[in-house]
Amino acid sequence: MLAITDLSKSYGENSVLREVSFSMTTGERVALMGPSGSGKSTLLNCISGIDRPNSGSIELNGQSIGGMDERQLCELRRDSISTIFQFFHLLPTLTMRENIEFPMQLIRLAEKERKKRVDELIHEVQLDHRADAMPDELSGGERQRVAIARALATRPVLILADEPTGNLDTTTGESILDLLETVSGRYQTAMLLVTHSKRVTRICQRTVSMKDGRIVDDEK
Amino acid sequence: MMKSDQSGPHSLIWTKVIWRQWCREPKVPAVLILILALGVAVFLAVRLANRAAVTGFSLFTESISGDSDLLVRPRAGSFPESDLMSLREKMGATPATLFPILDTTAAAGPGAEAEIFRIIGTDFVALPNAVYLSDDETGSPIAAQTDGFSGMLGKPDQVFISRVFADESGKDTGDKLQIYVEGRQKELTISGIVESDPLRPQVPRRLLVFDLPGAQKLTGNEGLLSRLEVKIPPGPDFQNNLQLAREKLTEWAGDRFVVETPGQRKDSATRMSAAFRLNLTILSTLALIVGAYLILQAMEAAVIRRRSEIAILRCLGVTPGEIQKAWLMESLVLGLLGSALGVMLGVFLAQGMVGAIASTVNTLYYETTSRSAAFDPVEAGFAFLFGVVISLLAGSLPAREAANTPAAHAVATGIRGGGLKLLQHPLPGWVFLLLGLLVVKLPPFVTSQGSTIPVGGYAGALFFLLGISILAGHLFCLIARMLAAGNALPERVYASSQFRLPGGRHRLAAAGLLAAFGMSAAMGILVASFETTLNSWIRQMLKADVYVAAAGAQSAISENKIPGEVWKEILATPGIEAADRLRRYSIHFEGKDTWLAGSEYNNSERRLQLIWIKAPENTAADALTVREGDTYPAWVSESFSRVFQRSLNDRFPVPTPDGPKSVVVKGIYADYGSERGTVLLSRRFTSQWYEDDALNNLALYLQEGIDEETWLADFQNKFPGLVARTNRTLREDALRLFRQTFSVTYALEGIAIIIAVAGLGLAMVGLLLERREELSTLKEIGMTRRRIAAAAMWEGLGLSIAGVVGGLLLSLILGWILVYVVNRQSFGWTLNFTVPWLTIAALSCAMLATGSAVAWFTGYRIANLKSDLEEE
Structure with missing residues (x-):
């Protein structure tokens, strides 16, 4: 599903990624670990098309991301790849329901189908009672659940999660991990989870470790 | 996947993100709409008032006999009535009716500023013909009152007055009226009222209508006319008859008389004030442009504030183009609402302004009867469109910045940006200065009406403004050193650090202040030069002890x-x-x-x-x-x-x-x-x-x-019946009149300065919002809200200093252009270049003080906002 080959990226003299190669299959959950500055976030940015590598290739379902123009990259993020952030990044002017619905509106999904999916996702993340709450009325854990529901809304093949539990307490973090595991299994969505926490690895089939821009370990 | 047929993502962003934000914080768009409305209103009001001053130019007889088709007037002096004989012979059987007119003035009372009565003497015997020659059915409002005629023929003391004047003064038929003619007081008897008719030009307020011989006798113009008005009977042969009459009249006129249409007469009279009206329009445009700058600042601040949301949208797959469209839609909506409100305000404002402009036009150029400015759909449409375009232009930069906002990951790294990239490189600045030097002395453009427009002067002024705005950024390194000099407090050190590597936003804020200060001070230089010149002219001209003139x-x-x-x-x-x-x-x-x-x-x-x-x-x-x-x-x-x-x-x-x-x-x-x-x-x-x-x-x-x-x-x-003034009172009157002429200018300048200082406040909002994380850190390391406000104040002071110093240089250059190029090419007057240092010093202090105060207030407010990290 995802194949990365000899990916390199540098900012001036500073090499951030050095010939990184790895792959993921459909529905696979992979933890990406490593110290600060090891290149995890840059790798995530390159996969989502926000940043462009200097060399190497990224293929998603056989389609090369490197050759895509800005519009195609936007469509890729709209249709195939979703991101979950450490700080949730919900749109503050929208209710919880609208936040989840928003990406589906972007891809112009019919209203009936949208409503059906929103109800299903709200139920999935167990927030039926808060559907019309604004983001600032939700707790951190609830906001991350909304972010997960939003990420799943367009049925992407890959979800990139950047420290998804990094801003949550242990109990909430655990419940979010359980949720990620559940939805990934149910929707057969692959997940690449960037983390510093060993706890995250418990829901992953593989753990890839990075250091100084290189993959130093890839264990199942 | 099921797809529905819906509007594009930009509409979705507009409705779900921007509009929602407006609903949550309605004050911000409301203020922006008001600012734009004010700019459009001032612009429209000046144009409507100008138009009223021009359309108010009246031939005075229009309201009595209707529009004439041709006018015959002497090139110099009066029109001897005896010439009518040869003219009638020349015209022969040409179907045209001749109305001899004596058009002169009398004073309503003693004193130099006494209101002027317009005296129209016309042939009361021929006037009823106007009824049969008129296209409409109303005929002449005087002709209808035939009862009053017989007793009035040839009498110099029998007069018709206007309905407006009759109502205002409470006078009616049979009442007495005092006027001053030829230095003597005269008593008249009111024989009738000239009624206003909606189908005719408005009857001027101070119009006195006499039978021709009576007017001639009253004003000492026996046997003399001012002009002859010619009416051609309506009908299928109208054009042919008009052409025939014109040919015969022109042949008869030779080089003693001018034959023209009322339209040509009006053009010839109103073109005199074209330069004055053009200058007012330019000043009103300035208010709108400074308003646009404010919108730019405010929208940019809004983009910064929403940067994290924009970044999320990028991550959700919204393209930069769609984001740009959505933000342009915001400026379009702002433009539409602001311009619509501005048009409504403008019509009201024009009513206040028309008095001031008409008074200047009356004093300097020709008589205008305008007391109110009518709504003009073309002018309103133009102002509306101008407001929308200005708003879109102002919004385009923030929209582009919104589109270029990096996705969420990059936001976390704290990338800063904003402001015009053009302002960051000195080369365009030097190029603009060079262009300014090249075009400033170009000869003026002469319109088909004969007015001269100093295009080179205006273009040069624009180039110098752009050039100095760009180069003013070089002052920041000096300001940084100045702020950090000595044993500076931490607030000053922090403020100073912002000028070491200034971004486009700092430069844009300073450029806005510089432009407003420079243009206002330059107008100050023009006015001071005018006043000094006028003073020295008056001193040299007025050597006598007493000056006598007719009332x-x-x-x-x-x-x-x-x-x-x-x-x-x-x-x-x-x-x-x-x-x-x-x-x-x-x-x-x-x-x-x-x-x-x-x-x-x-x-x-x-x-x-x-x-x-x-x-x-x-x-x-x-x-x-x-x-x-x-x-x-x-x-x-x-x-x-x-x-x-x-x-x-x-x-x-x-x-x-x-x-x-x-x-x-x-x-x-x-x-x-x-x-x-x-x-x-x-x-x-x-x-x-x-x-x-x-x-x-x-x-x-x-x-x-x-x-x-x-x-x-x-x-x-x-x-x-005469006005006599001492040397001192005449000087005082002349200077008071001069100041009254410039009163509209002062008002427009004031608006520009207020908008510029408000722009600084918005610029500070943008700068501080962008640094919310930094401010949060400052608080964590022990800086109080007041100290953060003080740091913002020093930063605002630094920006104001850049604006004032650059603005001073700009004002000297613009002042020079206004005095030696624009004024000379528009009016043909040589003025002594005078810099009102005291006024400029006061303006500088006011701008530095208000700039610092606005920045302090902004800092104080924003210091309490949570950072992006805290917010989530």
Whole structure:
């Protein structure tokens, strides 16, 4: 599903990624670990098309991301790849329901189908009672659940999660991990989870470790 | 996947993100809409008021007899009634009705500022014909009152007044009315009221209508007319008959008379004020442009504030183009709402402004009857469109910045940006300065109407403004050093650090302040130069002790004069040592109206001294009396020299009632009293040509030891119909009139400064919002809210210093352009370049103080906002 080959990226003299190669299959959950500055976030940015590598290739379902123009990259993020952030990044002017619905509106999904999916996702993340709450009325854990529901809304093949539990307490973090595991299994969505926490690895089939821009370990 | 047919993502972003934000924080868009509305309103109001001042130009008879089809008027002097005989013979059976008109003035009371009555004398016997010649069914409002006619024929004391005046003064038929004609008080009896008719031009308020012989007798113009109005009967042959009448009239007129349509007459009169109106329009555009700058700042601040949301949208797959469209849609909606409100406000504001503009136009150019500005859909549409375009232009930069906002991951790394990239490189600045130097002295553009527009001056001013705005960023390193100098407090050190590597936003904020300060100070320089020049002109010109004129002389259209027997009686009054005499006549010369003046100066040491642009060889009092064969020596005013392109030793014929007379230019003098231009000759010749012994102005030199005030009191008892002012009061009146002329300018300048300072506040909002994380850190390391506000204050002060220093340089350059290029090319006046240092110093202090205060307040408010990290 995802194949990365000899990916390199540098900012001036500073090499951030050095010939990184790895792959993921459909529905696979992979933890990406490593110290600060090891290149995890840059790798995530390159996969989502926000940043462009200097060399190497990224293929998603056989389609090369490197050759895509800005519009195609936007469509890729709209249709195939979703991101979950450490700080949730919900749109503050929208209710919880609208936040989840928003990406589906972007891809112009019919209203009936949208409503059906929103109800299903709200139920999935167990927030039926808060559907019309604004983001600032939700707790951190609830906001991350909304972010997960939003990420799943367009049925992407890959979800990139950047420290998804990094801003949550242990109990909430655990419940979010359980949720990620559940939805990934149910929707057969692959997940690449960037983390510093060993706890995250418990829901992953593989753990890839990075250091100084290189993959130093890839264990199942 | 099921897809629905919906509007694009930009509409979705607009409705779900931007509109929602407006609903949550309605104050921000409301303020922006109000700012834009104010800009559009000022712009529209000035244009509507200008238009009213032009459309208010009236031939006065339109409201009585309806529009005439042709006008015949003498090139110089009056139209002898005896000429009508030969004209009627010439016209033969041509289907045209001739209406002889005497059009002159009288004062409503004593005093220089007395309101002027317009006296129209017309043939009451022929007037009923207007009913049958009119396209509409209303006919003449006077003709309808035929009962009043028979008793009025030929009587100088029987008058019709306007309905407006009758209602205002409470007068009615049979009541008495006092007026001042030829320096004497006259009592009239009101015979009827000229009713206003919605189908006709508005009847001017101060219109007095007499039967022609009565008006001639009353005003001492027996046997004389001002013009002839010609009406062609309506019908299928109208155009042919009009053409035939025009041909015959032109043939008859020769070089003594001008044959023109009422439209041509109006154009010729109103073109005189074109430059004045253009300057007001430019100033009002300035208010709108500064408003646009404010919108730019505010929208940019909004983009920064929403940067994290934009980043999320990018992560969700929204393209930069769609984001840009959504933000442009915001500026479009702002533009539509602001412009719509502005148009409504503008119509109201125009009513207030029309009085001020009409008063200036009345004083300087021609009489306008406008008291209110009518709604004009074309002007309103133009202002609306201008407001929308300005709003879109202002929003385009923030929209582009929104589109370029990096996705969420990059936001976390704290990338800063914003402001015009153009402002960050010095090269374009130098290029603009060079362009400014190249274009500034280009000759003016002359319109088909003959008005001159100093395009090179305006383009040069724009290039200098852009150039200095770009280069002003170089001041920041000096400001950084200045703020951190000595044992600086942490707030100053932090503020100073912001200027070490200034971004586009700092430069944009300083450029906005610089532009507003520079333009306002430059206008200050123009006004000061005008005032200094006028003062020195008045000092040199006004040497006499007492000045005498007919009542109402202060109006540009006043034709009131001091008859020969009256001024001779004055000169016989004890205590007068010498006198200067002046008589001026309006002439039609080379397609434009100008003045022909006859002067007689006394020979004393104290006599009037003109200020020379090009001095004659002989400046003695009797220099103009020495003829060179058939050529008469003349001194022409600077405006005449510019408008008609005449210089020293040029010879040309001027029209007079005695036929064309050849004059030679012996000197060119400064005259700040009129833009129409004057050809000054000896009164010895003009009084012969015009067979006229009257004067417009009389300057009296009293014998030594005579108390002016006492003498004046005696004089006014003896001649109550004349205006006499001492040297001091005349100076004061002239300067007051001057200040009144510039009152609209001051108001527009004030608006520009207020908007610029508000712009600084918004710029500070943008800068501080962008640094919310930094501010959060400052709080964590122990900085109080007040200290953060103090740091913002120092930063605002730094920006204001850059604005003031750059603005000062800009103002000197723009001031120079206004004085030596724009003013000279528009009005033809040479002014002494004067910098009002005290005013500029006060303006600088005000801008530094308000800039610092606004920045402190902004810092104080934002210091309490949570950072992006805290917010989530």
